[in-house]
Amino acid sequence: MTYTNTDLYKVKEKMYVATDCIIFGFDSGKLKLLVFKRKVSPLEGEWSLPGSFVQLDEDLSEAGRRVLKETTGLDNVFMDQLKTYGKKDRDPGYRCISIAQYALIRIDEYDEKLVEEHGAHWFEIDHLPILIFDHNEMVHDALMQLKQNARYKPIGFELLPEKFTIPQLQKLYEAIYQRQLDDRNFRKKVLSLNVLEKLDEKDKSGSKRGAFLHKFNYKNYQKLLKSGYNFEIAG
Amino acid sequence: MTYTNTDLYKVKEKMYVATDCIIFGFDSGKLKLLVFKRKVSPLEGEWSLPGSFVQLDEDLSEAGRRVLKETTGLDNVFMDQLKTYGKKDRDPGYRCISIAQYALIRIDEYDEKLVEEHGAHWFEIDHLPILIFDHNEMVHDALMQLKQNARYKPIGFELLPEKFTIPQLQKLYEAIYQRQLDDRNFRKKVLSLNVLEKLDEKDKSGSKRGAFLHKFNYKNYQKLLKSGYNFEIAG
């Protein structure tokens, strides 16, 4: 950053820098959010996003991954920066800005014990409790971003198990967009992209007949991007 | 933010928080960026984005607007947060994170003297010099964001004078998307949105015949949003 002459006469003070994580999961056809019961004062016992101060010796993204690891036991998950919240009075105690980062996790992989130890709970996205500070705003913004990104980037797959069925994928997109999609059109479109690899296995958990499992094919996705780029699922 | 038990044993240290502004303008058919010659050590004399430390008693957005005001004299311009840059070693001197914010300004309105006093220069977006630290990365990211946003939100108009012609608007979009657009299709699409108000005046600076001036109509835009929302210019 550059500072101009006038800045030199201003006080340059440091401030606290935190990061809060918006952790999305998808389970039983519902989009869910991982929320914690705060263990420290002030506002002990209130619901809150998991977060931490950023250490002097770690990148912002490292701090986000550390929080995620500490609270879910998960490594190597999709994570992206959302926005930085920096209203001067957002934290009543002291001046503290927070970089919100959102994560998409495969809910079947997370460490349930670890999560419970931390007093955590998965809430359905449209039945969230009141969260501390500006955390509800963060979740709202993250959901908007998720909707936006899911449309043009294949991030939806980060929320599903490695192997998934087309109906599962559709339910995920319906949960993200918060509206129904036509099953014939959805299937047509998603298959036309050529980024799904059909497996020989079936998943019978959803029906008696069973639905074929598919895998996301990153190589074909890269090809798609090169060949003019138009990944777009539903809308 | 929440901190977990383990955090309580970690050092909670404050850090410097800065903001850097990516200021876009549009002039002579080219998308431009306002860049400054750094006046303080280290890296004095190098090109840099305008920036400042964030004061303890101001919101992040206030800090951005302050920088903008100090460097261009402009108030009340479109400004939005881009991303926060927080690699631990991004500033060689001390740990400092920077919230990048981008602004779209009507280049005809800015205070040229003020800008020159600060050793500033407008560079064409594809002929930028090397900037300090991670500033080139910031610009790259801001340009991506601008491309993305211009497609679905009417932010392009922030870069034009209040009154503008259709060919001017088209050149702007061509500069943002960095590709040619078909003039007949562009005109058809943009007029079909019903958000432009045709004036009786002509602008003759671009041609002998002159082109009709138009104004962006915010009320109609609000109507468009309510009635199902599909603002989309070109692609």
Add this chain to the structure above:
DNA sequence: GCAAAAGTGTTAATCTTACACCCATGT
């Protein structure tokens, strides 16, 4: 009168939407 930019319509191709029935299987 000519150069230079403004303005105008049509058609083919593509993509999106709406919609209804048969299939496979566990009970």
Add this chain to the structure above:
DNA sequence: ACATGGGTGTAAGATTAACACTTTTGC
């Protein structure tokens, strides 16, 4: 045999893309 979700095709409508000529006017 029936209930349940999985899987398939088609036609109408909307949108996009490609494309060429006339208009105005300052020089």
